[in-house]
Amino acid sequence: MKLVIAYIKPFKLDQVKDELRSQGVAGMSVSEIRGFGRQLGQTEVYRGAEYRVEFVPKIRIEVVVDDDAVDRVVASVEAAARTGEIGDGKIVVVPIDQVVRIRTGERGAEAL
Amino acid sequence: MKLVIAYIKPFKLDQVKDELRSQGVAGMSVSEIRGFGRQLGQTEVYRGAEYRVEFVPKIRIEVVVDDDAVDRVVASVEAAARTGEIGDGKIVVVPIDQVVRIRTGERGAEAL
Amino acid sequence: MKLVIAYIKPFKLDQVKDELRSQGVAGMSVSEIRGFGRQLGQTEVYRGAEYRVEFVPKIRIEVVVDDDAVDRVVASVEAAARTGEIGDGKIVVVPIDQVVRIRTGERGAEAL
């Protein structure tokens, strides 16, 4: 099994979520982060002076998926989160040893 | 060594923390996330109209543990976080290559 | 490739970020967490009474790096985040299978 982590633009969350659900993904976990990348922050004007703000608000998504679903899930996120503009973000795939569903104690693919 | 990640119900945090401490776990990191799973959100009433809110507040816990402690830690979290109702969450075990304690530079099991 | 996760003191973020940039790290993702470790929380006085607060605010950093950069990156974070006092935090290195840049679809080292 794999843990797919994606850093995306906040306003893309809804689309990504809908796409993943339509792929049959049963769950995901989302948090708000600040990201820093090639986008190199944003320029903000405050009181008439210009500033470079290095960290940009992003959304971080975690999805645990079965091995055979990984490619489909990555592709879905890619498609749904892409705007084609800088700052679209990254997807990372992490191998995992085990998943447990707390409610039932099920392990592995069952637990998803 | 392993990184144990758990997504749990917020009001279970205290119990999980106490259980882990009693297991001798030396540290952990906690963040607030929004989760989405079989629980399929909650129904909320606002101004008399009913709505489905897909994302539910959850707590995400990260604990780095030594290999031989993994099973005990997973079992502790399982026991402490379980209510038996839908939405109890998941535990994920991720293999890791290295841990470093920043203060001393210690590596591996020493660093925990 | 590796995912380097670091839990550090909040006021060290700027230094760590500058150090990583000077090491050529192209991106990172940052979130606010609450940590619990050997530091065993803090003592707070409120209305004249003393309390132990177990969770201390920390910053969590994630950086995806190429294999050959891991040691350099870990060393940089170590150096920049160290105060020598308890609570400096930990660095964890997690192996990863894949990275994708959403904007271009590039995979692997290209995607960083």
Added chain:
Amino acid sequence: MSEGTIAWLLVSSALVLFMTPGLALFYGGMVRSKNVLNMLMKNFFTISIVTVVWTLVGYTLAFGTDIGGIIGGFDFLGLRGVEGDALLFMVFQMMFAIITPALISGAVAERMKFSAWVLFTTLWALLVYPVVAHWGFAADGWLFAWGVRDFAGGLVVHINAGIAALALVFALGPRKGFGAEVMRPHSLPLTLLGTGILWFGWFGFNAGSALAADGIAINAFVTTQIAASVAALGWVVAEWLRNGKPTTLGAASGAVAGLVAITPGAGFVSPLSAMAIGLIAGFVCFWAVSLKFRFGYDDSLDVVGVHLAGGIVGSVLLGVFAQSSINAFVPDGLLFGGAGFFLKQVAAVAVVIVFTFVATYLLARIVKAITGLRVDDNQETEGLDISLHEERGYVLAE
């Protein structure tokens, strides 16, 4: 005027002005956090716009020498010759002219362009408000002269704003996701604070409308307090029974509904009548805010449900509960034997609704042609604070 009356009217004017920032917070707390500043800004800026419009032209249109009962003449253009007591009356009335369009802003929250709002408010404060104010408040205005009574602005302020809100909502359309997603208030403490300020300021609004520190002012003060309290009670009890939980938003909305409903009658009805009016207003407005879901118009922060419905309740019930023994300037209402007055009140409600709806809808079309009314989809998703003002309401971690 005596010094005591001047003191009271100065204070009342300040209190009524304070209501607009209060309203800004009341509304600001109810929108999503990405739109809070735009909401505040629309209200604060309305103060600026209307102050200028009223000073230069609005006041004379409303209170200049009457032309056929319809409108005031240009004698007080730029406040020419307006001094002393007249100047005090002018500024007290100015505060009403400010808050009336500000009320509208809640209905079009989270999607109307700021530039469109600026243009709309300017035109509305110039062309709609002074007309209705003349009809209802000026001694020669045709509604007033005909015998209609509106103590502190049930017709002129609340029905006027509420029906204008409905017209503007029709021209504008609903927010993306209206009806499907829950759009919860981002900060109910802000809304409750706003409620507190509105309640406080409303004493100036209603008791100040006696235009003297006298027994009528005292009566208006007491009826205001009672109606607000009882309407909050009524609303909360209604939702407790119906939805199972009493909510703070319900208490806040109920209080405002009561304040609205007592406005036309504050100085004309007895304290016990105010209790009845408040209770009815609490129930009716609780029900009225649910109409937007039934009929599908996105009256975002319930301006129609509270101000239009509450204003109608209050203006019509004034026709029921008015007592000439409380105030010689009003005939007796239905309950005290005066059917004629009741009918006039009903007619006046209808007249204002028709006039303002049509006029506002036309203005909205004109504004649409000039600036457009809505932000585009991306701006709406991103929030108006960033997209229109390049500001964020809260920067809690940095």
Added chain:
Amino acid sequence: MSEGTIAWLLVSSALVLFMTPGLALFYGGMVRSKNVLNMLMKNFFTISIVTVVWTLVGYTLAFGTDIGGIIGGFDFLGLRGVEGDALLFMVFQMMFAIITPALISGAVAERMKFSAWVLFTTLWALLVYPVVAHWGFAADGWLFAWGVRDFAGGLVVHINAGIAALALVFALGPRKGFGAEVMRPHSLPLTLLGTGILWFGWFGFNAGSALAADGIAINAFVTTQIAASVAALGWVVAEWLRNGKPTTLGAASGAVAGLVAITPGAGFVSPLSAMAIGLIAGFVCFWAVSLKFRFGYDDSLDVVGVHLAGGIVGSVLLGVFAQSSINAFVPDGLLFGGAGFFLKQVAAVAVVIVFTFVATYLLARIVKAITGLRVDDNQETEGLDISLHEERGYVLAE
């Protein structure tokens, strides 16, 4: 009354009403974020409840024709015959009747059921407040007739509320985790805002209690300002010395302590005496809030520590600092040669403490039997906002 006095009392009434939303924010900022709305709601709803109770029955019980010095008769039931100046007095006094039970709500924060609060407040506003108000404020009330003086409510408002809070805390028990976990204020800016509103409103409370726009009102205004300032100073200096840091919560609490302590004497003592009273109140109340840890009662937001302690300090020190040269309606205090008055003040404090403690504890038992007093454990952990009102205070990200 002259128009000047009417103007002043109208304003004062509005100011005192405004204190209750101010108090809601003061308390609301001090609870944990999961309980902020419940805290606000308890206060706002108290306005509604007491307004109805006071209008219908409370006022006549407090100020109706005296029956044996103990209570007022039913002559003003439903405000029958209460008009003009009397109506103004009625509404001014109503605002005091509202804020007194509202004060209690801080002591039972974060665990008391909303339904229990509604029932308790109704009964307390009906059965306890009017009795003590009659004793202390009505011309024939036995404490007043005996010679006890309470300018604006040290006995009637603050000791009354403070001791009632203690009784209710005993009936209710402490919050889960009291003493073990730190329960920090979730928003001190809200608390400071509340402090500002309270301070502002207190001018109406104290200077309005002169019941005229005259020299006594001026004196009360000045002593209020001085005592509040000095008590904040005293509290902050005390904690700076003792805990090493001056805190904003200390400044806010100190200011309120000073306002409480000057309340019984505002129109009876000189500005310099007010300085002494404020300083003593600052120190005493700083010390008094720590008693809850020593004795283990969970007076959550320090109602006992500030209002009971501050009220006692003020009522007793009035016996020391009163000056008949400032106000002919008060005898000289200890410092100016009048021991008898001092003893009466001490006795009155004791009487109110005993009466209200017993009466409130009984009421609490009755309420417990009917609705239960506390939410259950899970609701307390989850927070009262969600569990009782299905609302969240803040929805900052969505």
Added chain:
Amino acid sequence: MSEGTIAWLLVSSALVLFMTPGLALFYGGMVRSKNVLNMLMKNFFTISIVTVVWTLVGYTLAFGTDIGGIIGGFDFLGLRGVEGDALLFMVFQMMFAIITPALISGAVAERMKFSAWVLFTTLWALLVYPVVAHWGFAADGWLFAWGVRDFAGGLVVHINAGIAALALVFALGPRKGFGAEVMRPHSLPLTLLGTGILWFGWFGFNAGSALAADGIAINAFVTTQIAASVAALGWVVAEWLRNGKPTTLGAASGAVAGLVAITPGAGFVSPLSAMAIGLIAGFVCFWAVSLKFRFGYDDSLDVVGVHLAGGIVGSVLLGVFAQSSINAFVPDGLLFGGAGFFLKQVAAVAVVIVFTFVATYLLARIVKAITGLRVDDNQETEGLDISLHEERGYVLAE
């Protein structure tokens, strides 16, 4: 005084006091969240400090029997003999003495030690404010006697505070990261709330300065409303044109700039002149706040840009727009044929700027020698709330 006037001045005093909590929120919203409590605390504590200083010594220095036009004598030390109307005047003036140093706190936000602030404010309220107040407000003060006019404190309050802020900023140095990092307001809703309270309170400030409930008060009320509105309009239009977006912070700052600028002339100029003054103030202050970037002084929350610049605009333009037909106590300004008065106004501005700059800078050096002025680097990074007060502004999740 008549009861009407007493009522009005009591209310005005309360309103002016309320401005300081309003200012605390206005400033508190503009700092980063880690410094919000320190900002609030500095303002609240200034109320305490100045109340004591003014009661004991400040008032008599400002309004005691004149000594050579320079300062008042010690006759009213500890308020000896200050009673009735004089006591009312004393407390009204006290509120001005409070807010003036409070204004300064915004310029030194986010880095000045709390202990240093306490010492500085004490000395400044004792040694600087009463002197300038005597010159400008006391009948025998040399500026007033010479013919300079300052209706409600353009010289005494705003220029005085603004130039003191500049001197203190020079002594203190900029915040870490000034000019390089953007330091955004952490809560603009708080700032807008503060703006609302300031605007509301300013009616007491300006219209109260008529010292009677009369036509001058009415005129001052109206000019205040107009200038604030138009200046907000001017500022927002200027930034809209220049930076492409209208901001809420711009609207808030503009409103305050207008209020500042009308302060010296509120009771001396016509409503239409107020419109001109407001517009000019909006433009000038918009431009003035950008000077800190050009010249590199860290006037953190724009005290210099708004209060010094706005105060100068208002005091000088009073020399242009003053009309003896509005108020017999002022000569005609430039526009109405009186060049002499204009020159005196300009001279007075220069005098106050030089005196207060020098005096304040000296005081700052003294304070630096005793307590030090700044927190250390780590404290500044961590934030003053935790490091100085061991409190956090917001604890939203727990």
